[in-house]
Amino acid sequence: MSKFLECIGVGKIYPGKTEPVEALRGIDFSCGAGDFVCLLGRSGCGKSTLLQMVAGLERPTAGQIVVAGRALDGPSTATSIVFQDHGLFPWMTVQKNVEFNMKARGTKAAERAEIARRFLDMTSLSGFADRYPHELSGGMRQRVGIARALTTDPKALLMDEPFGALDAQTRGKLQDELLQIWAQQRTTVLFVTHSIDEALLLADRILVFTPRPGRIAADIKVDLPRPRAPQSAAFSVLARDLRGLVGADREID
Amino acid sequence: MLRRHILAAAGATLAAPAIVSRDALGQTLRKVKMGSAFTTTTNAAFLMPALLKPEGIDLELVMFPSLVQRMQAVASGDVDIGNGGLSATMQVATKGFPMQVLANGCDGGWMVLAQPSIKSFQDLKGKKVAVQNGSIGLVSLNWKLKQEGVFGQVDMAFMDNQDQPVPLMRGDVAAICCFEPYAALAELNGWGKRLWVPYDSPMGKTNLGFVASSAFVKKDPELTKKMVAAHVKATKEMASNPSIAIETTIKQFKMTKEVAELSTKNLFFSADSGPAFTNGLKALAKMMLDDKMLEKEPAWDEFLNLGYA
Amino acid sequence: MQLRRAWGLLPLALLLLAWELAVQAKVYPSILLPPPTKVLMVFVEDWQIVLGNALASIGRVTVGITLSFLFAVPLGLMIGRYQLLDTMTDWSIQIFRSIPPIALIPLALLFLGIGDKPAIALIFLAGTWPLLINTIFGVRNIERTLIKVARAARASEFLVMKDIILPAALPAIFTGLRLAVGGGWLTVVTAEMIAVKSGLGYMILNAQLTFRSDLIIAGIIVIGGIGLLADQAVRRVRAHVCRWQEGLTASPE
Numbered sequence: 001m002s003k004f005l006e007c008i009g010v011g012k013i014y015p016g017k018t019e020p021v022e023a024l025r026g027i028d029f030s031c032g033a034g035d036f037v038c039l040l041g042r043s044g045c046g047k048s049t050l051l052q053m054v055a056g057l058e059r060p061t062a063g064q065i066v067v068a069g070r071a072l073d074g075p076s077t078a079t080s081i082v083f084q085d086h087g088l089f090p091w092m093t094v095q096k097n098v099e100f101n102m103k104a105r106g107t108k109a110a111e112r113a114e115i116a117r118r119f120l121d122m123t124s125l126s127g128f129a130d131r132y133p134h135e136l137s138g139g140m141r142q143r144v145g146i147a148r149a150l151t152t153d154p155k156a157l158l159m160d161e162p163f164g165a166l167d168a169q170t171r172g173k174l175q176d177e178l179l180q181i182w183a184q185q186r187t188t189v190l191f192v193t194h195s196i197d198e199a200l201l202l203a204d205r206i207l208v209f210t211p212r213p214g215r216i217a218a219d220i221k222v223d224l225p226r227p228r229a230p231q232s233a234a235f236s237v238l239a240r241d242l243r244g245l246v247g248a249d250r251e252i253d
Numbered sequence: 254m255l256r257r258h259i260l261a262a263a264g265a266t267l268a269a270p271a272i273v274s275r276d277a278l279g280q281t282l283r284k285v286k287m288g289s290a291f292t293t294t295t296n297a298a299f300l301m302p303a304l305l306k307p308e309g310i311d312l313e314l315v316m317f318p319s320l321v322q323r324m325q326a327v328a329s330g331d332v333d334i335g336n337g338g339l340s341a342t343m344q345v346a347t348k349g350f351p352m353q354v355l356a357n358g359c360d361g362g363w364m365v366l367a368q369p370s371i372k373s374f375q376d377l378k379g380k381k382v383a384v385q386n387g388s389i390g391l392v393s394l395n396w397k398l399k400q401e402g403v404f405g406q407v408d409m410a411f412m413d414n415q416d417q418p419v420p421l422m423r424g425d426v427a428a429i430c431c432f433e434p435y436a437a438l439a440e441l442n443g444w445g446k447r448l449w450v451p452y453d454s455p456m457g458k459t460n461l462g463f464v465a466s467s468a469f470v471k472k473d474p475e476l477t478k479k480m481v482a483a484h485v486k487a488t489k490e491m492a493s494n495p496s497i498a499i500e501t502t503i504k505q506f507k508m509t510k511e512v513a514e515l516s517t518k519n520l521f522f523s524a525d526s527g528p529a530f531t532n533g534l535k536a537l538a539k540m541m542l543d544d545k546m547l548e549k550e551p552a553w554d555e556f557l558n559l560g561y562a
Numbered sequence: 563m564q565l566r567r568a569w570g571l572l573p574l575a576l577l578l579l580a581w582e583l584a585v586q587a588k589v590y591p592s593i594l595l596p597p598p599t600k601v602l603m604v605f606v607e608d609w610q611i612v613l614g615n616a617l618a619s620i621g622r623v624t625v626g627i628t629l630s631f632l633f634a635v636p637l638g639l640m641i642g643r644y645q646l647l648d649t650m651t652d653w654s655i656q657i658f659r660s661i662p663p664i665a666l667i668p669l670a671l672l673f674l675g676i677g678d679k680p681a682i683a684l685i686f687l688a689g690t691w692p693l694l695i696n697t698i699f700g701v702r703n704i705e706r707t708l709i710k711v712a713r714a715a716r717a718s719e720f721l722v723m724k725d726i727i728l729p730a731a732l733p734a735i736f737t738g739l740r741l742a743v744g745g746g747w748l749t750v751v752t753a754e755m756i757a758v759k760s761g762l763g764y765m766i767l768n769a770q771l772t773f774r775s776d777l778i779i780a781g782i783i784v785i786g787g788i789g790l791l792a793d794q795a796v797r798r799v800r801a802h803v804c805r806w807q808e809g810l811t812a813s814p815e
Contacts, residue, residue, distance in 0.1 A: 052710075055714050056713075056714065057710055057713055057714055074716075075713060075714045075715070075716050077716065079714075080714070080715075081710075081711075081714045083707050083710065083711070085705075085707050086707075087705075087707040087708055087710065087711040089708060089711075089725075089726065089729070089730075090806050090807065091729040091730070091732070091804075091806045091807075092725075092729075092806075100711075100715065100717075100725070101715040103717075103721065103725075104712070104715040104716055104717035104718070104721060105715075105716070132806045133806075134806065134807075152715075321770065321771055324773075325594070325770070325773075328591055328593050328594050328773075329590070329591070329594055341773075344772065344773050345593065345773060348593040348773050349591065349592055349593050350591050350593050381676075381757075383676075383757065386767070386768060386771050387768075387771030387772060409759075410676050410677070410757035411757055411759070411764075411768075412676065412755075412756065412757045413755070416667065416668065416671055416756070419668070419671045419672050420671060420675060420676050420757070423672070423675060425675040425676045425677075426676065546772060
């Protein structure tokens with residue numbers, strides 16, 4: 001498996017209010033291009049922090065992150081990130097929002113419009129190009145966020161609990177759509193979640209995080225056939241194993 | 254004599270509006286408020302509380318920032334008696350609020366200074382002159398400009414007296430028609446030379462008077478008599494002893510001794526309310542009518558009540 | 563204008579009634595409180611004087627507040643964005659904003675002379691502080707995620723300022739503008755004490771000296787009326803420019 005993304009001895013210590021906080025320690029893993037990897041764990045175990053570091057928004061205090069053969073020194077053109085609170089600019093239309101990442105790259109206006117339209121189609125948002133974010137539902141806003149992330153043709157799509165704020169039904173739809181997009185685009189996906197079922201539904205590989213300090217406790221390969229069948233026995237067995245690894249807290253599903 | 258001792262003590266207690274406490278003579282004192290304004294011409298007022306104490310009057314001086322505000326207070330019913338600018342008093346009286354002039358207060362107190370390059374009023378054509386709007390200074394200035402044939406060719410810059418020296422220094426205005434002690438300040442700093450000593454107009458040196466609302470006088474002629482008497486005495490004291498005025502100017506206006514002395518030379522404390530005074534007053538009224546600062550002349554019989562002086 | 567809005571006239575009508583009654587009962591000397599009819603005659607007979615002076619004042623305030631805007635908004639955007647600038651300027655701002663314009667007249671005379679220049683300078687100062695402070699506030703309150711989106715997309719500083727910081731701060735800037743227009747208008751009477759020969763402030767001061775209380779009150783009424791119109795105008799502009807703002811349409815425009 002070719003190493004597309006590599007974390008070597010990555011650690012993160014925050015100064016903290018009263019004393020330093022060690023958010024992550026000794027993170028070592030790598031994944032190949034096109035893999036769908038979930039970072040799974042309860043809140044506070046550093047999985048979001050790691051994602052932000054892969055996105056170049058934070059720097060590790062120890063170790064190194066290598067993306068597409070280059071050590072990271074800030075945000076990379078090879079990655080795009082999707083946030084849980086969508087991060088759409090309220091004063092821009094959906095179209096302009098989707099075009100933003102390209103604009104930041106210097107892509108010309110006509111080309112931007114064209115590409116944006118393509119990804120709006122892909123995320124079933126064609127009719128909403130001229131709407132403002134406040135006119136859209138939560139699920140649609142996340143679609144816009146995803147479309148925007150895809151416009152720069154990222155090698156890795158980083159997703160920070162993107163569906164956490166949505167109701168179960170919308171979440172289900174978006175999970176399906178995401179899998180379709182992934183099947184089509186074949187980007188690497190790093191997906192942070194605290195939901196075991198979601199991880200099993202989406203990922204080829206699950207990294208289980210435990211807190212204080214954040215560490216990778218387990219690296220599980222998910223061999224279940226796609227499309228995933230949550231009712232199947234194999235699914236339940238894996239889910240039970242994961243529950244044990246993740247910890248005592250009941251997960252919201 | 255007892256009175257002379259009191260006057261000597263008064264010289265030492267200057268610069269504070271005197272709220273005199275119950276005196277050792279054991280009389281019950283009657284509280285009276287008297288209005289005045291924060292100008293050099295009203296210095297005599299500070300002597301009055303001490304003069305009135307033996308008369309059984311506890312005098313409270315109420316000071317206003319300007320003579321105009323002082324008159325506005327009169328019209329609203331407070332401090333019915335006291336110092337008043339005579340031009341403002343006439344305006345109030347002719348607008349339905351009967352006032353009476355009881356005595357002269359202080360003559361003079363203003364000066365026209367100009368930049369050294371200005372040699373005559375002709376040189377002021379097309380230039381600016383700073384003057385306080387609505388003041389006696391403005392009335393005298395208008396008259397002079399008409400006399401010199403340059404009225405309408407000189408631009409008025411309306412400003413308060415204390416603001417006038419700086420524009421003169423900067424050259425924003427070519428001349429100022431300014432009241433003491435700011436005129437003396439400008440002169441001593443070399444910012445302006447005397448262009449015109451403004452007392453040769455028909456109104457002469459008429460400036461300040463001791464005035465009261467007609468209602469006040471009618472209500473209590475005895476009190477009025479005492480107040481006017483004290484005013485006249487205080488004014489005479491001021492006239493004979495400039496050091497009191499100089500001291501007050503230094504303390505109240507934070508001026509140097511030189512400025513205080515020069516400005517006091519331009520103040521003519523006089524309670525003389527004879528024909529010179531009344532003629533000056535009537536001339537002032539005519540000049541104000543010309544300038545449209547007055548709508549009609551006051552009813553002189555009602556307006557002038559100089560018998561007490 | 564909705565009928566409901568007409569209720570706003572009720573306090574004013576009551577005030578008018580109280581005024582008329584006070585005059586009838588001769589509570590105050592007519593030299594100080596003229597009857598409403600006398601004030602009305604000012605608008606009938608002297609309307610040209612009132613209009614001319616109103617236009618002069620409006621002119622000064624417009625120039626002063628425009629200068630405020632051009633100075634305070636860019637400065638505020640930068641102070642809000644760069645922490646170092648904020649640390650450097652905070653104390654100065656707090657000190658100078660507390661100084662009432664009337665206290666600055668002697669300094670204005672010294673530095674700027676007489677006439678329109680110092681008058682406009684005072685109005686400029688009155689308008690600058692609310693605009694500056696509100697702009698800074700607007701920048702500070704930008705949702706963090708939006709900044710992260712921009713960073714992750716490697717947007718240039720210029721693009722961030724133009725497409726994100728400025729539009730995000732616009733609602734707050736408009737609040738500042740409302741306050742600035744109000745403050746500048748409030749200052750116009752003070753400002754016109756410095757040897758100007760026109761304007762509502764000048765008209766009122768002149769009327770005080772000549773005991774023309776009808777002009778004073780007429781001037782006050784016009785000042786209040788223009789203040790109201792100016793405020794309404796700014797609100798409308800804001801409602802249009804910031805129409806993307808969620809919840810804005812909930813408040814009356």
